[in-house]
Amino acid sequence: MDTLIQQVDQVYFPAWFSPRAPSPFLDYGFTQSISDASGIPEPSLRLLLTILAGYPISILYRLVFLNKTSSIIGQSARNSFFVVTGLLMSYFFNSFDIIHPLTTCIGTWLICRIVGVVSPKNRTPASVISFVFNFGYLLTSYQYAATEGYDICYTMQQCVQCLRMIGYAMDFMDGQPQSNSSSKKAAVVETSKEKASEEKIKEAAGPTPISFGRDIALAKLPSLAETIGYAFFPFAFLVGPQFSFSLYKKFISMELFNVPLPATAGKDEAKEAAATATANGIPQGSLRYATRCFFLGVFYLGLGQVLGSYFPSAALLSKAFMERSFLERVFIFWWTGKTVLNKVKEGRQLVDVVVDDVVSIVVVIVVCWA
Numbered sequence: 001m002d003t004l005i006q007q008v009d010q011v012y013f014p015a016w017f018s019p020r021a022p023s024p025f026l027d028y029g030f031t032q033s034i035s036d037a038s039g040i041p042e043p044s045l046r047l048l049l050t051i052l053a054g055y056p057i058s059i060l061y062r063l064v065f066l067n068k069t070s071s072i073i074g075q076s077a078r079n080s081f082f083v084v085t086g087l088l089m090s091y092f093f094n095s096f097d098i099i100h101p102l103t104t105c106i107g108t109w110l111i112c113r114i115v116g117v118v119s120p121k122n123r124t125p126a127s128v129i130s131f132v133f134n135f136g137y138l139l140t141s142y143q144y145a146a147t148e149g150y151d152i153c154y155t156m157q158q159c160v161q162c163l164r165m166i167g168y169a170m171d172f173m174d175g176q177p178q179s180n181s182s183s184k185k186a187a188v189v190e191t192s193k194e195k196a197s198e199e200k201i202k203e204a205a206g207p208t209p210i211s212f213g214r215d216i217a218l219a220k221l222p223s224l225a226e227t228i229g230y231a232f233f234p235f236a237f238l239v240g241p242q243f244s245f246s247l248y249k250k251f252i253s254m255e256l257f258n259v260p261l262p263a264t265a266g267k268d269e270a271k272e273a274a275a276t277a278t279a280n281g282i283p284q285g286s287l288r289y290a291t292r293c294f295f296l297g298v299f300y301l302g303l304g305q306v307l308g309s310y311f312p313s314a315a316l317l318s319k320a321f322m323e324r325s326f327l328e329r330v331f332i333f334w335w336t337g338k339t340v341l342n343k344v345k346e347g348r349q350l351v352d353v354v355v356d357d358v359v360s361i362v363v364v365i366v367v368c369w370a
Helices: 002-017 029-038 042-052 054-065 075-118 124-145 154-174 180-205 224-231 245-252 268-277 286-308 313-317 326-345 353-369
Strands: none
Touching: 002 124, 029 042, 042 054, 042 075, 054 075, 054 286, 075 124, 075 154, 075 224, 075 245, 124 154, 154 224, 154 245, 224 245, 286 326, 313 326
């Protein structure tokens, strides 16, 4: 028995979880040449190119699927578009290691499928097993793929997908059928609170959709194709952010863009203003918002590359760092952590940086004081 465990730990697990060599169909010579010329590590450059590929894909999606003829295009076609583009982007970034996110995605769907058949009225085991499966897979990946530095490999996507698939299974658990008595009680409570809570949700949501609203429970298990499209959504599969499958379903079914005229639009001027704000039921302003996100990401990318070179994370373990004053260690520790964190955040819109700074400063003071 000990020999078998040792063989699994030293042979089978390393062979499966260790990063694989690039596919012969992928030529990273182009990115390597840019890396040699710019000084940016090749994995970081590949990560950046994968994120930037979302811009032309989004333009293509808007031109093809969000136009005057978009009503004749079904949600299966939109989902297929995201499946193909998401898998291609993941393959470019991960090469053969795309097998890991595919394994956890299909594995989670199979767990929910089997539990839904065996125990249709109690889906809790699906959530528990999926949590253990995804979290255990991620920890094992870190164990055999991590190095002493900041790793940019398949574990980056695996971390995002771990959270997404765990939430997917929880939503499936929440959609399990309720007993008649529980359903009646829930209906009475829901009816009494519906009007007040609806106004609060609308007020809190503002002009943007809610990623995790009240309707995220999955009464029916989505198809495997929809699950893959959700897990490999090309604009969020690598660095996030997270969102519910319910929101993804509304997005591909165009239900999300059914923007009605406001109740105050009684006059011609108000109706004209409402029509200007939407086109074919789709809110306008995406170009302005995407441009702002792009330049904000470029700013943080440049800031992290320039200032991060002066504060390498390996310096925190050096003797020279420990010989510095307390305030110097606080600043260096804090800034080094920010540069490492921004390697993930620079692909997003970083509007919450101030809150993160306050929290991280408190943590750093405690660590350096100790």
